Amino acid sequence: MTFPIANRRIALIGGAGFIGHHLALKLKELGADVHVIDSLQVNNLYAFGRAQGDIVNRDLYIDITSERLDLLRNARVPLHLQDAREYHALTSVLKDIKPEVVVQLAAVAHAGKSNKDPYSTFDHSLRTLENALDYSRGNVEHFIFFSSSMVYGNFMDDSVSEETSCEPLGIYGALKFAGEKMVIAYNQVFGLPYTIIRPSALYGERCVSRRVGQIFIENAIQGSDVVVHGDGSDRLDFTYIGDLVDGIVKTVERKEARNQIFNMTYGSARSISEMAQIIETHFPDVTVQYKEKDALMPERGTLNVDKAKKLIGYEPKWPLEKGYVRYIEWYKQKFGRASKQN
Numbered sequence: 001m002t003f004p005i006a007n008r009r010i011a012l013i014g015g016a017g018f019i020g021h022h023l024a025l026k027l028k029e030l031g032a033d034v035h036v037i038d039s040l041q042v043n044n045l046y047a048f049g050r051a052q053g054d055i056v057n058r059d060l061y062i063d064i065t066s067e068r069l070d071l072l073r074n075a076r077v078p079l080h081l082q083d084a085r086e087y088h089a090l091t092s093v094l095k096d097i098k099p100e101v102v103v104q105l106a107a108v109a110h111a112g113k114s115n116k117d118p119y120s121t122f123d124h125s126l127r128t129l130e131n132a133l134d135y136s137r138g139n140v141e142h143f144i145f146f147s148s149s150m151v152y153g154n155f156m157d158d159s160v161s162e163e164t165s166c167e168p169l170g171i172y173g174a175l176k177f178a179g180e181k182m183v184i185a186y187n188q189v190f191g192l193p194y195t196i197i198r199p200s201a202l203y204g205e206r207c208v209s210r211r212v213g214q215i216f217i218e219n220a221i222q223g224s225d226v227v228v229h230g231d232g233s234d235r236l237d238f239t240y241i242g243d244l245v246d247g248i249v250k251t252v253e254r255k256e257a258r259n260q261i262f263n264m265t266y267g268s269a270r271s272i273s274e275m276a277q278i279i280e281t282h283f284p285d286v287t288v289q290y291k292e293k294d295a296l297m298p299e300r301g302t303l304n305v306d307k308a309k310k311l312i313g314y315e316p317k318w319p320l321e322k323g324y325v326r327y328i329e330w331y332k333q334k335f336g337r338a339s340k341q342n
């Protein structure tokens, strides 16, 4: 059984972020009645605009987050400027939209920042989730929650499946695991159908989260050294945004996605050195340096995606050689345009 995307009312909470705006544009293209709810206050336009002191590449991130809003506006995706921590105000926005599907993306989406500021991470991640769940019970057909590969903690094997036990390390993973349990509890108590998605190491156009792949490209373009933390052998399941978005579309469409947890990644880990080598190919003058690794970053690897392939026909198509190269090309064009304007 499928639920056609066309005309489906879908609310994306935290939908002006990196994943959310890509997802909104795709759903809109497929004919959904998609609404974005976002405060733009966390890792987004207002946060960069009001930040005090030296923020690396601040003007660039203001430009990129503004571009997201332009794209949403041009695609006629309504943006509801709302802080999802405010229970009554969020409820009122959702009552107006009357979504059939709610996708909960709002969070402090960065492990390093979460460890530095647990209070605000709790607030933006779990408080917003609780508010979204409370509206959704009885009102919504399907609730989709963005968890993370960080719930697994240190990978004991090369690869983890959804059956692997979760031993999160640090604030971010612990809150994501708590979030998963809240979503499941709302299903147990109120029968709210859900899907929990565990992505990992995403990259792609218009990301401003400063994960490794983005920092490598920005440094290389700006003529700075590319710094690898650790000896480069750490392996991550790098995932191009297009693969995740296609997987979420299938999650919305397919009945088999209901009440399931899915790993949703490329499905094959690659080393940081391999990523750095792609950078060296595209920026022959770059210098790669090696520095100490962050002690709280777990050992990771591949997230097995067989379950999503089997149940909902998930089909990742973007290895690093395609996806990362496309991302590099996008950045080169962006910097090329900016230098012509200056």
Ligand SMILES: NC(=O)c1ccc[n+]([C@@H]2O[C@H](COP(=O)([O-])OP(=O)(O)OC[C@H]3O[C@@H](n4cnc5c(N)ncnc54)[C@H](O)[C@@H]3O)[C@@H](O)[C@H]2O)c1
Pocket: 013, 014, 015, 016, 017, 018, 019, 020, 037, 038, 039, 040, 041, 042, 043, 044, 082, 083, 084, 085, 104, 105, 106, 107, 108, 109, 110, 123, 124, 125, 128, 146, 147, 148, 149, 198, 199, 200, 201, 202, 203, 209
């Ligand atoms: N990007 C990744 O590699 C990755 C990996 C695993 C999991 N995730 C999860 O996916 C989700 C989306 O990630 P992303 O990369 O798009 O992050 P992002 O930081 O780009 O987007 C998060 C959005 O949520 C909004 N937001 C935060 N608090 C809010 C609040 N109180 N009210 C309204 N809006 C609020 C922010 O303004 C931002 O636009 C997050 O839950 C993240 O933890 C991301």
